[in-house]
Amino acid sequence: MNINRAARPLDRTVRCGVAVVGGGIAGVMAAAAAAKCGARTLLAESSTFLGGVVTMGPLEALMTPEDSNGTVIAGMAKEFLDFLRTLDSGARAVEDTTGYCASIVPYDAETMKFALLKFLQHYDVTVLTEATLEEVERSGASISALRLRTKTGAVRVECGAVVDATGGGYASYLAGNDVAVGNESGRSQPVTVLCRIAGVDIDLLKEYVAAHSEEFKTFQKELNLQAEHLHLWGFTGALKAGHDSGALNLKRHEIHMMQTTRPGEVIANYSRINADPLDPFALSDAQCQGMEQVRELHGWFRRTIPAFADSYIVQTGYVGVRESGRVVGRYTLTRDDIVAARSGPTDVAMGAFPIDIHQSGDGMKFERIVSGYHIPQECLMARSAENLFLAGRCISATFEANASCRISMTCMSTGHAAGVMAAAYAAGTFTTAAVRGILKEQGAIL
Template sequence: MNRTSINEPAREVPVLMEADVVVVGGGTTGPIAAIAAARRGSKVVLIERFGSLGGILTLGLNTKPSGAIVGGIALEIWNLARSVGGAGADYMATTKTGGVKIASPTDPEIMKMLLTRLCVEAGVEILFETFVSAPVVENGAVTGVIIEGKGGRQFVGTKVLIDCSADADMAAKANAPFVMGSGDAEAKMQPVSMYFIMKNVDLNRLAEWARTCDDVPARAIPHDEEGLAYGLWLTGFNGMLQRFQKETGVKLQRDNITLKTADGQMYVNATRVLGVNVFSPKEFTAAILECYRQIEGVARFLKERVPGFEQARLGQVSPILGVRETRHILGEYTLTGPDSRGETRFEDTIAADNSALDIHDPKGGDVDFQSMPPYEIPYRCLLPQGVEQLLVAGRCISADHEAHARSRNMPACMATGQAAGVAAAIAVEQGVPVRKVPIGKVQAALRELGMPLHAEEVRA
């Protein structure tokens, strides 16, 4: 039987609950949005398909924002993590193009607990292990979402929906316009990858070797042993990787490797799969299998070629694939490359971001990682065209492919999540559409949270 489709019978869907604000996605962005809205008194429901919060930061073992965290709820959380030994001090990394200020990595397990605790303390209702299959749109405005779980299909009503799915899933299913990747005929997107941990690494030996190794041009190497737990960051190994592949026949897919520590463990960013359609179950699965193959090869390279890894072994592999780029919504404004270089001042700015430029070449070249001046993100980038009562936050905001190289990073994602949460709550308070929310009131609330709004307000 060669069926191309089936008919699904209509059915009534029971209502589980009603909320003021529903946040879809409990990754890096969603918890910040939920906390921001709930702290203003909104009834908030946060829906997450996994059993913990943090997404790529925690489950994905990424651990570290690519850049500085300059204020707001995100800085509050990082300082809280530091107070319980779950993060270190920020550090300045030396790269081929200059220094890059980087927020300290965090312990992913501690961060899971802290994000959950702050959500609960703010009054957020969390629905774990729950998949949101579709938004419900009536008369052009979102009125709720259909969720799926072991209890079947249910409905959660809302006055405002915040899409923190990373892939703009809710916006796309609400028929909001979007582009894929670069938005041109090729639809180029940054590649996917998967983090893993190596255990039993001699950090002192590795650090001493790396200080004088020309093949590790980008680095942050603490001078004290205590600092190694959260402050060792190394990127490079290009020549060593080329020789290893030539001599062993092992085929890897990246020109370089990034190593970083968190709580004394070594986190490795070294895999890459190009041209993956993450909306295809077959291609998504194939990418995971390819990452597994590459992880085995990289682990062998580290053990055989890099001092300090002689007794190391594979400790943990991320259970999720790291996806850098898919949909970009078409919002009321699209952040451009020049905007992301700090060339534009916006009257409706909701955050000044100081993330690094972090481009993984869609064609497979080397990683471009460098510091750039702070820039501003306008509220209009969070407002998808054609759908009311919907905000989008995280890496799928309205930004072009070039600007995305900064706005996709965690500090920017958390900042847009915070702004979306505040704006949603104010819209509910005042009984106005999110598209008409008074931006001055949103900005005043963000300033109260300690968030700089203009580029010149970011501390050096």
């Protein structure tokens, strides 16, 4: 069959109440929340699958729904996790054996891919994958439409409100809003390629950790090796020996490793590349570097740690960016806000993860958080566009604050809030009281 472009143009226009750009975990929560509020919702994602680093990382675990006193993140996040457990029974909050945070949620990345799609299908969200945002149209102080590029042409999305869940604030940048990048020197955290390893003998791994306990960090009295899922922070001796022997070109003092919900499977967080997250050539090179670092680590562990003797790499992820663009909003969350567990009358979300800053080279700076902190709606509202709302790691925050609120469970919380805010704006019912009321009705903790 021949297609006559003049008679059948591939470019098209669609209309919706809320358009969500970015299908990571924050974008999915935003889209589901907006649709739950009754808004006709479209989610656009540039990749083939939803979930971002949660599925394509693959991330070690979802962290953290709790602080030292109990649950702080519920609402759409809880609703989704309840659904995920029907497909992956082990995906529930368990003890963090390092004691770094109150709890973590292990999961299977492949099941997560499917669960995210089914969750949005339940709420009748239109999902458009392999669609890249290339233009934002404005009418006065508001966004009127988005232009997406697909493999078969452009899609123009006319909408009443937009949620920027792009991770780096790309939609906000195209809309003319200021975006901050990096620390006071303009430097962002290093990027990482994560690795999923199967065929690991967990009993032998526990024996190794017990025999080298001084090489593993814990913030508790001792590392609980009887826990259902191990979260390890260490391997100091193995890493030093590997680097000293020349088997490992990357020098690391310690790494993170987490069991998934599949028997004998772990996620290793080892690679580290100092790449500009806004430079596509640097990120492309980082992908290759990260995969090489991962393969070196796995080869070394197979040769020297019995637990890994019969293991194999199941998946190396895409380049995980910890921090790139942070949209300048109507309020900027700070380190002091987080440490002081701030709260206020416009709060719409919460977080409880430590301030976690990976340094160039081998270092890592962190500050543990005991009590959950509250995030005001102004952090999720772009400064220069009335109908543009923010979700995930691109919310308005300082470099240090972003090192906490960028984490997955907090992204789910801000995604939920941004989706409700966008739906209320599109419906012409946006007030702080109305938004907070809806969030509470949907089970959110504010």
